[in-house]
Amino acid sequence: MADKLKVAIAAGGTAGHINPALALAGELAQRGHEVCFFGQSTRLEAKLVPEAGYPFHQIVVTGFDRSRPWTAITALVRMRGAEREVGQVFAAEGAPDVAVGFGAYVEMALLRWCASHGVPYVLHEQNSVPGLANKMSAKKAAKLCLSFPAARAAFEGKTGPATEVVMTGNPVRRSVTDATRQGGRAAFGVPEDAEMLLVFGGSLGAQHLNQGIVALRDRLLAQPSLYIVHSTGDALYDDTVAALGLTEEQKARWQVMPYISDMGGALAAADLVVSRAGASSIAEIAALAVPSLLVPYPLATENHQATNAHLLADVGAAVICDDDRIDTSEFADGLMDLVTDPDRRGAMHKAALTLKAGDAAAALADQVEAAAHKA
Numbered sequence: 001m002a003d004k005l006k007v008a009i010a011a012g013g014t015a016g017h018i019n020p021a022l023a024l025a026g027e028l029a030q031r032g033h034e035v036c037f038f039g040q041s042t043r044l045e046a047k048l049v050p051e052a053g054y055p056f057h058q059i060v061v062t063g064f065d066r067s068r069p070w071t072a073i074t075a076l077v078r079m080r081g082a083e084r085e086v087g088q089v090f091a092a093e094g095a096p097d098v099a100v101g102f103g104a105y106v107e108m109a110l111l112r113w114c115a116s117h118g119v120p121y122v123l124h125e126q127n128s129v130p131g132l133a134n135k136m137s138a139k140k141a142a143k144l145c146l147s148f149p150a151a152r153a154a155f156e157g158k159t160g161p162a163t164e165v166v167m168t169g170n171p172v173r174r175s176v177t178d179a180t181r182q183g184g185r186a187a188f189g190v191p192e193d194a195e196m197l198l199v200f201g202g203s204l205g206a207q208h209l210n211q212g213i214v215a216l217r218d219r220l221l222a223q224p225s226l227y228i229v230h231s232t233g234d235a236l237y238d239d240t241v242a243a244l245g246l247t248e249e250q251k252a253r254w255q256v257m258p259y260i261s262d263m264g265g266a267l268a269a270a271d272l273v274v275s276r277a278g279a280s281s282i283a284e285i286a287a288l289a290v291p292s293l294l295v296p297y298p299l300a301t302e303n304h305q306a307t308n309a310h311l312l313a314d315v316g317a318a319v320i321c322d323d324d325r326i327d328t329s330e331f332a333d334g335l336m337d338l339v340t341d342p343d344r345r346g347a348m349h350k351a352a353l354t355l356k357a358g359d360a361a362a363a364l365a366d367q368v369e370a371a372a373h374k375a
Helices: 015-030 045-052 071-093 107-116 132-140 149-155 181-188 207-214 217-221 234-244 263-269 279-287 301-313 329-339 342-353 357-374
Strands: 006-010 034-039 056-058 098-101 121-125 143-146 164-167 195-200 226-231 254-257 272-275 292-294 318-320
Touching: 006 015, 006 107, 015 034, 015 045, 015 121, 015 279, 015 357, 034 045, 034 071, 045 056, 056 071, 071 107, 098 107, 098 132, 098 357, 107 121, 107 132, 121 132, 121 357, 132 149, 143 149, 143 357, 149 164, 149 301, 181 263, 195 263, 207 217, 207 234, 217 226, 217 254, 217 329, 226 263, 234 254, 263 279, 272 279, 272 329, 279 301, 279 357, 292 301, 292 329, 301 318, 329 342
Parallel strands: 006 034, 006 098, 034 056, 098 121, 121 143, 143 164, 195 226, 195 272, 226 254, 272 292, 292 318
Antiparallel strands: none
């Protein structure tokens, strides 16, 4: 094992930033390193990080609206205040050996402090289209770790001469990577000899995707060995249940829920997934090598979900269907072909395994250790 390191991590805002950071923290902690987090008290990290058992230091930052340039003044004042707060924590507890930023604006206070105090830092970019915070921080990064090859071009001219760009993939929580088919089947009440279709549209759901699945109710239920686990999103749950109109007998094979907390178990149990193509969803589907039909959200920034989806589709592990094709035979027949063709799904599963996506947390931890020891 490497010498024990003190690692400071900044991640916040959405689960898409926080869960990969927690996956890295778990890997680092298992290696014997000490990990702490910085984030905002009003955002999701203030809940998820303490729940995971890591020290959490609160700082206050605000982004700025480029359409209102004067908001940059307030953002800069708060950024400087947050840097002082970071320095106060390190004055009391000792400076870290290395820091890691996961792309949200909250990372910049930590990374700016590190740059001015000679502490190396690593950036991790979860998306195929990078955000502003990582672009602004890349110049002084020791390592820039990417989840998607497509992100590399966006950083051209933005990294420093000493920045090493590395493809690590997107870390996935152990609760996902350690999940088993047997355990997932037991948790969701799906028989071992049945086939399971998992449908989810991200944490908020996806109305059009729900509607497309509802329209296929009779065709799906006509498959006698098929069980469906369908996460609708909380706000869309009642409407989806009403539109499905399942009988009590049908409910035995079609579970509808607003949100799936045990995503690891659900993925491990599934034979096929229908999903949007957010970065975390792609990472988790890839880590468990589940064949998938991906419907990228068309309004995502720079259509980045379509780019995300190609990570799986380009190796033959997924089929992509555009959102505007949900109401056509392309979606309906494409899904039914996958449901009824176990040989094709088997080939897709083998293709997904070639990505070795379940190794991303370890790969990123290796880069964090390397950055600390290079300093």
